[in-house]
Amino acid sequence: MSTGLEQLYQQIILDHAKARHGSPLREYDGAGRVGESHQLNPVCGDEITLRAGVADGTLTSVTWDGAGCAISMASASVLTDLVQGLPRDEVIALVDAFREVLRSRGRIEADEEVLGDAAAFSGVSRFPARVKCAMLAWVALEESLLAANA
Amino acid sequence: MPVVETPVTLTPSDAGLTDAEVHRIRNDFPILGTEVNGKPLVYLDSGATSQNPVSVMEAEQEFYEQRNAAVHRGAHTLAVEATDAYEDARAAVARFIGARTDELVWTSNATEGINLVAYAMSNAAAGRGGDAARRFAVGPGDTLVVTEMEHHANLIPWQELAARTGAELRFLPVDDDGALRLEEAAAVITPATKLVAFSHASNVLGTINPVAEIVRLAQSVGALTLLDACQSVPHLPVDVKDLDVDFLVFSGHKMLGPTGIGALYGRAELLNAMPPFLTGGSMITTVTMERAEYLPSPNRFEAGTQRISQAVALGAAANYLAETGMSRVEAWESALGARLVEGLGAIPGIRVLGPRAGVPRIGLAAFDVDGVHAHDVGQFLDDRGIAVRVGHHCAQPLHRRFGLTATTRASTYLYTTTDEVDAFLEAVAHVRPFFGAN
Ligand SMILES: Cc1ncc(COP(=O)(O)O)c(C=O)c1O
Numbered sequence: 001m002s003t004g005l006e007q008l009y010q011q012i013i014l015d016h017a018k019a020r021h022g023s024p025l026r027e028y029d030g031a032g033r034v035g036e037s038h039q040l041n042p043v044c045g046d047e048i049t050l051r052a053g054v055a056d057g058t059l060t061s062v063t064w065d066g067a068g069c070a071i072s073m074a075s076a077s078v079l080t081d082l083v084q085g086l087p088r089d090e091v092i093a094l095v096d097a098f099r100e101v102l103r104s105r106g107r108i109e110a111d112e113e114v115l116g117d118a119a120a121f122s123g124v125s126r127f128p129a130r131v132k133c134a135m136l137a138w139v140a141l142e143e144s145l146l147a148a149n150a
Numbered sequence: 151m152p153v154v155e156t157p158v159t160l161t162p163s164d165a166g167l168t169d170a171e172v173h174r175i176r177n178d179f180p181i182l183g184t185e186v187n188g189k190p191l192v193y194l195d196s197g198a199t200s201q202n203p204v205s206v207m208e209a210e211q212e213f214y215e216q217r218n219a220a221v222h223r224g225a226h227t228l229a230v231e232a233t234d235a236y237e238d239a240r241a242a243v244a245r246f247i248g249a250r251t252d253e254l255v256w257t258s259n260a261t262e263g264i265n266l267v268a269y270a271m272s273n274a275a276a277g278r279g280g281d282a283a284r285r286f287a288v289g290p291g292d293t294l295v296v297t298e299m300e301h302h303a304n305l306i307p308w309q310e311l312a313a314r315t316g317a318e319l320r321f322l323p324v325d326d327d328g329a330l331r332l333e334e335a336a337a338v339i340t341p342a343t344k345l346v347a348f349s350h351a352s353n354v355l356g357t358i359n360p361v362a363e364i365v366r367l368a369q370s371v372g373a374l375t376l377l378d379a380c381q382s383v384p385h386l387p388v389d390v391k392d393l394d395v396d397f398l399v400f401s402g403h404k405m406l407g408p409t410g411i412g413a414l415y416g417r418a419e420l421l422n423a424m425p426p427f428l429t430g431g432s433m434i435t436t437v438t439m440e441r442a443e444y445l446p447s448p449n450r451f452e453a454g455t456q457r458i459s460q461a462v463a464l465g466a467a468a469n470y471l472a473e474t475g476m477s478r479v480e481a482w483e484s485a486l487g488a489r490l491v492e493g494l495g496a497i498p499g500i501r502v503l504g505p506r507a508g509v510p511r512i513g514l515a516a517f518d519v520d521g522v523h524a525h526d527v528g529q530f531l532d533d534r535g536i537a538v539r540v541g542h543h544c545a546q547p548l549h550r551r552f553g554l555t556a557t558t559r560a561s562t563y564l565y566t567t568t569d570e571v572d573a574f575l576e577a578v579a580h581v582r583p584f585f586g587a588n
Pocket of ligand 1 (some may be wrong): 197259261263303340380381
């Protein structure tokens, strides 16, 4: 198997695609505010509905329902693990950092210290057709935070 | 005088292409010799767009090098030569589908051809074209009929026409094996039906629809027929007079031609009665500040400066296919289609849409891989140099009908070898193990 494919589908991605942490979508019954976003990639039909709960400036809950490729589902799962319990501003910064890596066409290596398991998606940036797949959940989270107006 | 009996011989055109011929044909297509990801390209996406032989690319280049000028305008020598090349191409493409030359209208692609008819019909509904155009007018109480297997190109223009005019859009459903449920047709195609628009062959299922039967039903209620021949004209012999349809559309880029050119066939008496869609220069006779008279078909529907070099190149593509022999192309691809379905059917966890093995289909197969998304399947194959299409293939309602959002599709053409199909099948067998699907 060529290195390209294995760079893209790292074991951690294949594992998360199955584990789907944060799925299914759940009602948010915690304190604070809740926001939701539905994102669709019309090219391939990848779809996600994500719900974020925010209390006192902290992201207290992320749950989602989705259907799509291994990249999009694994990305949602990794994202959930990464951001639960973080201050809202840090979450926004992480989304920006992730986006920058993914749009770099392979020029920017992800900082594992910052992005944790999400650094495994660095390889996706060399496959421009798949960047949208990896970004889907992250955009949904961004929109959910806006919707929560928190 | 002695009667000379001509011996009945099996001419090559009675059989499919041979392996050796396909290998010779491949030499005409430079791109087929290239590599992708360090592997020889295995191009199995001709259903989306086909590759171009050298003769087609040369026809376009030769036009620009030696004849380029505006057509049907101006009397200088170059303009005459350009017009001749343009009209010769029309004649070649018309001949290729058994149409008269004045029955072939150039369009950008099949999508534009369908929109042309849909907008002409709504212009008729708005009263344009007078009495002669009344048969194209639709409104409340009328129905337009499509099928559940249509490409969005043959669905959305009719949704829009219905929305603009108050007509109702209905559809013929598809059964589990990807065939139209004709037993429902009598309930769907009724005296209220003004148009039946359907595909000759499905770009997802590979199904070849019973055109004669549907045309008979439509004609029995006085409805117009429009055939989406995108997946038939490039792949099998098509004669519009045998099919007896009123309109037929196809795209040049799916039949060895360039992008940006396609055609609409229509019966001459219909085209000459139908109000135009796009209006402007080159489609008129007399113009005053208040109104204009229109030319007959095909110029009536070709407003503005046309895609001349692309038309010339499409003429060359039609000639290439005609010289190869469409029944031989059909036989070759039908064997490839059967090989695809049988091979895929033998791989665990693969569900092929459309006709079962043994039932005729064109040379393509769309399938679902249990536990692996089509996008991932396509990526895996791409890594091996194999180009397939993934997604809904512009047929969302059809995918929904089968409980899917996306499939992977391999589609062949006259230059596809059995070795390529086998390499594809071998690769597909590795997909589920790679992704750990079980
Ligand atoms: C059956 C069918 N109809 C219509 C189309 C639309 O063709 P185009 O995009 O060239 O107009 C296609 C191809 O994409 C097709 O396969």
